[in-house]
Amino acid sequence: MTALEPVIGLEIHVQLATETKMFCGCRLSFGDEPNSHICPVCLGHPGVLPNVNEQAIVYALMIGEALGCEIAERSTFHRKNYFYPDLPKGYQISQYDHPIAVDGRLGDVRVHRAHLEEDAAKLSHKGASGRIHGSGASVVDFNRGGTPLVEIVSEPDIRSAAQAREWAQLLRATLASLGVSDCNMEEGSLRVDGNVSLRPAGSDELGTKTELKNMNSFRFLERGIEAEIERQRELIESGQEVEQETLHFHPDDGSLTPMRSKEYAHDYRYFPEPDLVPVVPTAEMREAARAALPELPAARKERYLTELDLPEATAASLAFQPELGGFFEDALAANSDATPRAIANWVTGDLVAALREQDLGEDPYRSKAEPREIAALAAMVEGKQVSHSAGKQILAKLAAEGGTAAGVVESEGLAQISDDSEIDAMIDAAIESEPEAADQVRSGNEKAIGRIVGAAMKNSQGRIDGGLAREKILERLG
Numbered sequence: 001m002t003a004l005e006p007v008i009g010l011e012i013h014v015q016l017a018t019e020t021k022m023f024c025g026c027r028l029s030f031g032d033e034p035n036s037h038i039c040p041v042c043l044g045h046p047g048v049l050p051n052v053n054e055q056a057i058v059y060a061l062m063i064g065e066a067l068g069c070e071i072a073e074r075s076t077f078h079r080k081n082y083f084y085p086d087l088p089k090g091y092q093i094s095q096y097d098h099p100i101a102v103d104g105r106l107g108d109v110r111v112h113r114a115h116l117e118e119d120a121a122k123l124s125h126k127g128a129s130g131r132i133h134g135s136g137a138s139v140v141d142f143n144r145g146g147t148p149l150v151e152i153v154s155e156p157d158i159r160s161a162a163q164a165r166e167w168a169q170l171l172r173a174t175l176a177s178l179g180v181s182d183c184n185m186e187e188g189s190l191r192v193d194g195n196v197s198l199r200p201a202g203s204d205e206l207g208t209k210t211e212l213k214n215m216n217s218f219r220f221l222e223r224g225i226e227a228e229i230e231r232q233r234e235l236i237e238s239g240q241e242v243e244q245e246t247l248h249f250h251p252d253d254g255s256l257t258p259m260r261s262k263e264y265a266h267d268y269r270y271f272p273e274p275d276l277v278p279v280v281p282t283a284e285m286r287e288a289a290r291a292a293l294p295e296l297p298a299a300r301k302e303r304y305l306t307e308l309d310l311p312e313a314t315a316a317s318l319a320f321q322p323e324l325g326g327f328f329e330d331a332l333a334a335n336s337d338a339t340p341r342a343i344a345n346w347v348t349g350d351l352v353a354a355l356r357e358q359d360l361g362e363d364p365y366r367s368k369a370e371p372r373e374i375a376a377l378a379a380m381v382e383g384k385q386v387s388h389s390a391g392k393q394i395l396a397k398l399a400a401e402g403g404t405a406a407g408v409v410e411s412e413g414l415a416q417i418s419d420d421s422e423i424d425a426m427i428d429a430a431i432e433s434e435p436e437a438a439d440q441v442r443s444g445n446e447k448a449i450g451r452i453v454g455a456a457m458k459n460s461q462g463r464i465d466g467g468l469a470r471e472k473i474l475e476r477l478g
C-alpha cells in the first residue's frame, strides 16, 4: 500500500478587540454580569436595523494586509440561517461569496479567505445531566452575541500536526502584533478548527475530510490532529471508509467523538443581508491599514537572524510567541552588557523550562522573573562573574521567587571563585578523586576529562568556570 499523506487546513475565528459589537453599540465584555450588554439589535428584536462597526472593518483590513491578501473592492454580508438558542435572530450575519479579503499567504501556507461575521451568544448547560433535554437546564448569556469576528480560512497546505501547530502559532503572533484581538485561546477569543483528510502520498485528489473542534490550546491542536490522522489511517488501512463529520476533541483522554447533528447541518440557506450596504473600503482606508501594520512576526524573525545573529529555532520561537518575544525585547532593552544571543538562550531555554515546571503556560510575565534581571544574569555569566551552572540556579530562583540576580548570587554564595590558589586546590582535589579518568587523560584520551571537570564543578558547587577548569586540568595532566 502506498504511504498515506495528511492534508490539513485550518479555520480560525478571532474575536476583534473593538469597543462595541459588530452591528450595535453594546460594549464588549468578558466576565461581566450575564446579559448586561444587550439591546434590541443584538437580541434580534423585529424591526431593528444593524449598523456596521467601522473599527471592525479597519481591523479586518489590517488582518487582510498582514496576511498578504487581496482586499475586495466591494464585499457583502449574508444571512447564515440556522436555529439554535444561542442565535436569537435565527441567523448569523456573515460574509459568503464576497469576503473582505482573499488569496493571501502566511509563511508556507496560503490563506484562502478572511471574512467578517458576528459571534453567537454563550450557552451554558447546568444541572446534573448537563443536557438540554435532561434534568438540568441551559442558560444563555447574550453578552457575547454580536461580538465582531474575523474568520480566517487556510488552504489545505499543511501536512502534519506539528506544522499545523506552528502555523497557528505564527498566525496568532501575527494577529497579536496587530493589536486587533487579545488572541486568548483559553477564553475563546481565538478558536482554531482543523480539517483533516488523508490521501495516497503524491496524489492530487482530496480524501474525505473531517472537521475537528474544541482544540483550545496549541498543544491540544497538535494532539487532536495527530489523533485524527491516526484514526483515519487505521480506518483506511483496514479497508473502511472515512465518514464526513464534525468531531469534538477531548483533551483528557485524547478521544474524538461526533458532534450532535445540528452542528454539522450545512444547509444554511445563505441569502444576502437586505439591511446592510456593501463594504467598500476607500483608498485612504486601505492605505491607513497598511500604514498601521507593525513589524510582523515573520519580519521579526528575519531581523533576529540577520541583525542579532540568533539561531534559527531561537529566532522562530521568540518571533512567533508574542509574550516570549516581548519579554526578550524588554530584557534586551534593559541591559546592554549581555549579548542578544545570551539573553535569548536564557529566555527560550531555562526560563521556558521554569514556566513549564511551575505550570504557568507560555507567558514569562506570569513568572516572578523580571526581564532586566534575566538580562543581568546573562551578563554575569558572559562576564564570568558566575558559572553557567550557577546561572541556572539563579534563574530558577528568580523565576520562583523574584528579586535581583545580584541578590541571589549574594544570598546563595554563587559568585565565581576568582582566587587562583583556591581554584588550584579544587582542581587538585578533583583530579585526585578521579584517578582512573586522570590516567586516561594522561595517556591521551581527552574525552575522559569530562568526569574530572564534573567533579570540580560539583565540589565548587558550580562556582568555577567550566572552561577554565578544563584548561587547568589539561595543564596539570600534560
Ligand SMILES: [Zn+2]
Pocket (backbone or CB within 6 Å): 021, 024, 025, 026, 037, 038, 039, 040, 041, 042, 043, 146
Ligand atoms: Zn446590542
